[in-house]
């Protein structure tokens with residue numbers, strides 16, 4: 001499902017760019033919803049939408065609205081997007097679990113995002129692993145950053161290519177504003193996806209454009225990872241999402257092939273294989 005070049009590139013860099021994986025019509029719909037929801041206070045968002053917050057969240061932290069896939073089918077299509085799932089299935093060895101969607105807005109007032117992830121980023125976790133073995137690449141925690149706008153050079157996603165397999169702490173002086181060869185700034189077009197392992201050290205430069213940067217971060221793990229009590233589908237909203245998405249969100253055993261995976265493999269002409 002991955003070409004030899006994609007395996008080489010993902011192993012080397014820890015991310016792939018999937019150009020024009022999302023249709024212009026779906027991009028436009030997601031921009032409209034993003035602008036509508038981001039203009040509202042949390043209390044005025046349709047349930048179960050809610051802003052992500054943790055103790056470090058400040059007024060200038062880029063705002064992410066989560067659980068969007070329970071509210072509009074454009075996000076349901078996105079989670080099951082054939083091009084994204086081609087890569088997610090390969091990287092999870094056909095054992096994917098959808099973890100969540102974050103519809104994020106960055107403005108010129110938003111903070112930059114310092115490097116996080118990777119060995120020295122404090123996010124090292126047994127469920128966030130990367131390996132290459134027997135001619136395959138394998139990653140247990142993936143983020144598909146779906147850009148809904150054009151992102152010019154000098155702003156947006158940055159990472160330290162190769163840091164997903166680094167064994168040494170990042171020197172204190174290395175930061176998101178450094179250029180190549182240590183830091184990659186990935187410039188994309190609306191509809192492109194940057195799919196990376198969360199084991200990669202990554203962050204974001206301050207946004208420079210007049211209109212906001214809108215991005216959907218779609219996160220996947222392995223089906224057999226149980227992140228925390230309460231992970232998995234929101235039972236109360238089960239009827240709001242298609243059965244395939246409900247199944248994709250469920251925790252499942254290592255040997256259990258999800259029906260949605262079987263269907264995707266058939267569509268890709270890969271049906272009937274056992275792994």
Ligand SMILES: O=C(O)CCC(=O)C(=O)O
Pocket residue numbers: 113145156157158202203204217
């Ligand atoms: O804005 C970006 O491209 C990076 C976002 C990020 O680092 C994250 O969601 O963890």
